[in-house]
Amino acid sequence: MTAAIPADARQSDKTPIILYGFGPWMGLPDASHYTVKTEIQLRMAKLRYVKDVTGFAAAPKGKLPYIRDTDGSVVADSTFIRAHIERSRGLDLDAALKPRQRAEAWAVERMLEDHLGWAIAWFRWVPEEAFQAGPARFYDAAPAELQDDLRNAARARVISNLQAHGLGRHAYDEIAELGLRSLNALAMLLGGGDYLFGSGMSAVDATATAFLATLTVPPLASPLRDRVLQLDNLTDYTQRNMARFFPPVPKPAAMPALHGDAERELMAAG
C-alpha cells in the first residue's frame, strides 16, 4: 500500500523516494518513532516521498525505516537515511547550528535514539495493559487463526532486543527513572525556546518531535507519557512541530445540494 505526499519544488525528479514504514497508527503518521523522525526530516528537506508499508520482510537490517531512493539505492536506518539525503542533495539539516551546537545535538540525538527510544518501546510492549491496548492491535487484520502467534512472536522479538540492549533487564520503576531523566534533560535544554539548539529547526528536533509525539499521541498510559504531559514546553513544542510537518488533511469539498428528503435522511443516517 502506498500513500502519496504532496510534491515540493526542490525535488525536480518526478520519481519519489519510497519510505518503508509500518503505516499510520493511533493518530501518528507511523507506528515507528524512527520512521516518524525520517518523515519529518524528508519534509524538512522538502523531498517528495511515498510510504510503503509492505517492506518489513525485506528490510536490509530487519528494522524500519529504510528507503529506496530515486536512483534505486536502498538505505536502512534513520540516521543513515538522513546522511544519505544530505550528501546526495547537498543539504544540511543542521544549517541553523553552530559547531558546538552540532556536537550537542548529536549527543542529545544519541540519548533519544539509543536510550529513550528503547524505554518508549519497553513501556509499549512489556506491561500487559499497554501491550493489549497498543501493539497487540497491529495484528487485528491478520487471519484470526494467526493473530496470537504473530502477536507473541513480535513481542518476544522486541523483548529479546530489549534484553540485548540492556534496558530490558531493569525493573519497571528503574526504566521509568531513566526515561524521566532523559525527558527532564530535554525539557531543560528546550527551556522557553522554539528549538532544542540554535535559531531554527535542526535534525535533532525531528527526532525529539517524533519521539515525544509517539509518547503522547496514542492514549497508552505510561510514566513517560505522564511526565511529558506535565512538561508544558515539551507538549507545546511537540504539537507545534507536528502541526507544522503533518498539517491536517484538507476538508472534503462541500457536498452538492441534495435533491429530496429521502436523500437528506439517508445522509443524516450515514
Ligand SMILES: N[C@@H](CCC(=O)N[C@@H](CS)C(=O)NCC(=O)O)C(=O)O
Ligand atoms: N536505529 C534504527 C532503529 C529502528 C527501529 O528500532 N525500528 C523498529 C521500530 S521502532 C523496528 O523496526 N523493529 C522491528 C523489530 O525489531 O522486529 C533507526 O534509527 O532506524
